[in-house]
Amino acid sequence: MTAPAGAIPFEKLFDPGFLASLSHLSLEVQRVAAGGRFGERLSRELGSGLEFRDFRAYSPGDDPRAIDWNIYRRLGRVFVRLYEEQQDLPLYLLPDVSQSMFHETDPRAITGLRCTLALATISLSHHDSIALMPFAQQMEVRVKSMSGKASVMHFAQHLAQLAPPSAPGTNLAAALRRVADMNLRRGLLVVISDFFDPAGLAAVRDALRGIRHRLLFVQLVRPSDAEPDLDGDVRLRDCETGDAAEVTITPHVRDRYREAYATFSQELLDLVKYFHGGLLRLDVEKDLVEQLNAHFSSGHLLV
């Protein structure tokens, strides 16, 4: 399979040691939505599982095998036993593949796609299903559903095919709206991005209102985002849109930049909290595995 121009080389994404180090990590959501395949996650649906959970009054259509005859004998009323049903966790991975992710010498896309692969590997190892929907100005469904541990390599090849689109810009809000419109089974929606969306977080907030999935935002940052190494009179050109901003950078202007970036970071965190999601902030200049280990210190990342 030939990689398109701009794509990350396959070798950079696949490192056996890296994959092995992720094997003991897992993702957990508080409750898996009903209607999925049998898996290792607790489902909201009470069904044919092995673990007893509750009783409820019999209603027509219930499986007669679930009737607890002991209670009937003692109380004279018919109750059925309810069991926890083990189902899989649909994982919807939305990596940002806009041009900003591929811009710098050490592009954020490397960390972003490796993180995507890591999360996918974890999910697949827990018999969860995964979907890959990269986005930039528009979203594209590359993998609608994939499961099974053996699918890791296949999924990785999909990632290796991702490249920045020719159309400039990033539109996360549009991607989220499309996800909402797809009426997918409830699962965990993971957005891996720098979140430098010209439309701003307000548009993302509006788009998230239509999302029924649990949320995990993976923010890819680097130190120069908060502390730009710039001085003097510069014409800053956006790598995606080409928009230019002419700035004379003084200590005061730099302070104002820091304030703006800090505000953005806080707003992103508030946004995620508002939707009861999680935020994973990864420094692209640090080792990804170490950072994931820190976040998965208990072996589980609870979202």
Next chain:
Amino acid sequence: MNFANLSVSWVLAGLAGLAAALFVLQQLRTRYRDVTVVTTIFWKQVVDEAPVRKFREKFRHPLAYALILAIASLVWLAFADPQLSGAADGTRYIAVLDGSATMAGGNRFARAVADLERYVASLPADRRQVIWSGGELRPLLSPGEHTLLLEKRLSRLEPDSAPSSVERLIRQISASPVAGQQTEVVVFGDAPVRKQVLDLLPESIRVTRAAEATAAGTNRGITALGVSDALSGAWDRVDVLIDVRSGAGAKPADVQVTLDGKPIPAAAISRTAQPDGEQWLVRDLPAAGGLFAARINAAAGADDQPLDDTANVRLPDKPILKVQLSSSLEADLGPVLRADSGVELVTSSPQIVVRRPNEAIGGKVPALEFVPNGSQQQAFLLTHPESLDSHDVLADAVDRIGLTQIDAMALAQDAGRPIEVSIAPGAQWRVSVWEDLLSEQYNFTRSRAFPLFVANSLRWLAGTPAWYPTVGAGKPLVPASVGTAVRVVAPNGRVIDPLGAAFVPPKAGDLPVSIKGRTLAVSLIDPSVTAGTRDASLTIAKEAATHGGSGAGFATWLGLIALILLAVEWHFFQRGRLP
């Protein structure tokens, strides 16, 4: 207010130029460095606080412009060095620095300079003036000039080998008092100022001395050096007289004498003791224009005044004139010419011819002619080449020929008509005289003026240069002989001694003259310098004046304010409040 370094117009022009230049700089487009970044969304939020200067766009930073203009203007004004007029008592201050030879001994000059600098710094700049009073009088600091200029000018100065000119300066100042303005003259140095000079000062001028004159030390020096005709009677020889004065307690001076650098044999020297020194007479030196030098041997002991230890004089050049005499005049002029040791009578190739008109001797050489009374109206008629100006020639000739020595009144009575002198251009140099003046009717040939007239006329006709028996700094040049006047010239050849006025050499050294390759040797030979003459006529200034404000302080304050504003600008710039 005035400015020490710039005129008011220059200051204003500079301020306008600065304002214009800074205005343009404020509007110049900034040359940006292009940087591609992953996003500009955060920069756009703060871009309003970053300046974007574009030429001919709206003037965006008037306050920043005002601040930088204020800084630049303050620096410019500090450079211009404004001078504030102090308390308006209007007194004019003239500091006189004595640069005469008197100041050469010890550390007198350095002390006077230090006192002067302190004094001048305390004076209002617009009413102070410093004058150098050495061999020449010249300003060292004009009103309004900065004291830095004075320091620079003083650093190149040292006392001249010249007598004091302070009295001359005081006379000049007193001759031009400013109406309604007091003038305070302070003398820095030991120059003597006599009471009679001070008595002539108007009330508006007060002269004091900055400090007590330094007591003169033990000194020896040459106080006179003169040349005279040789007592031996030889025309082409001269004698030189040297007067050496030794102060009390000084050892007798040992003088080395040389002619053109070669020692003179002791046999030619005779010494005569004097009450305060010694006279040296050097006999029969060749009168061939050589340079005679006398130097006191420094090894003789302590000497307070070094500049009077040497003296030079240029010996005269006295050639013997070859004169051809007409036989018709032998009886009247032969004895006179033969008595002149500087004249040799020849029968051919003469330099000068003495004849009657129409006698075919001498050709076109300069001639002394005795003409019939009826042939010319004037008793004496001088003829000169047409290239020269008659007035100049006549003015020179009247003195050189000695016509003033002739008793014209007696001649006029004898002749029954006026005795006139006239001049006219002609083909050759000639002195035409009535021949009747040689007759018994007139007493001219038996007068004392006759041989002098003949001798002077011959030398004037021959162009023999006049010579000077003594040439001293500060003393008028007085020629000792007849002949063509020697003119003092500047290095560029311009004659600087006006006709009819005796030139006064300002200081010791070589004095260029109009004869090519020839200089006059000027010596100090001033008895008052050698004797260390002091006087107590001048009162001592109590203390340096403290008038008004010196401009230097004001300029410093301007500079300090500019620095403070610069710090303010830097502060705001660091905080991003300034572009």
